[in-house]
Amino acid sequence: MTGKTMFITRMIDEKRRFKRYKERTAQLPTNYRTAVDGFERYLMVFAPSKGADLQAMFDDLADLFEESVASGTPVRDIVGDDPVEFIETFRRNYPMGQWIVNENERLVRAIDASTRAEGGSTAGADATSGLRDSRNTGEDTTS
């Protein structure tokens, strides 16, 4: 398969997953759907740009709200008093967007260079491998 066909296949697959997610949330009672739509919008703006990673978050959110409807948990008891705090904690559990990883690695290298000039240690190697791990997890989710 050429790169172009693979790209199109992936696009179609992502569209299909998003459509399925939208069908699920459409089934939720109105107040739950209002909450999910709010989080969806927030994640669209702040979450990683890679479609598959974002979709994993959407699917997990749909799971949470469907389970909560079934157990009769009110929306306030799902998200708490601070919805931003909730969604930020939620978001941090997923792989970072690639540009964030790149920026983090760049910062680690800058501090390494700065401490080398002081004759100090370069603890940064460790930190960078940590970042690589989280990036690899990100790539796993697409397969």
Place this chain on the structure above:
Amino acid sequence: MSTKQMTEMLKGTLEGVVLALLRGQPAYGYEITTMLREMGFADIVEGTVYALLIRIEQKGLVDVDKRPSEKGPPRKVYSLNARGEQELTEFWTTWSFLSERLEQLRVREG
């Protein structure tokens, strides 16, 4: 007791608490939230627990089993695996160290 302080302190320990709850008895999200509330953590919300379950799942500390329920969607049932057991042991070691030091500090202050 300050709720704000409690929330902040729980952030660092909730993972260990949930691992401890899952030890010996698999449970799904709602059950875990209920157990925590019964323990006296009344302000814990479902979403916080759910986000944490996603994290420990991604870290490979639990095994997840989807089981059908009579009403509603299938439930994700979480059980502690070997890596989770190891993590829990480390959590208790860290906790003992921390609580000992804090107790020393309190006695000295008292």
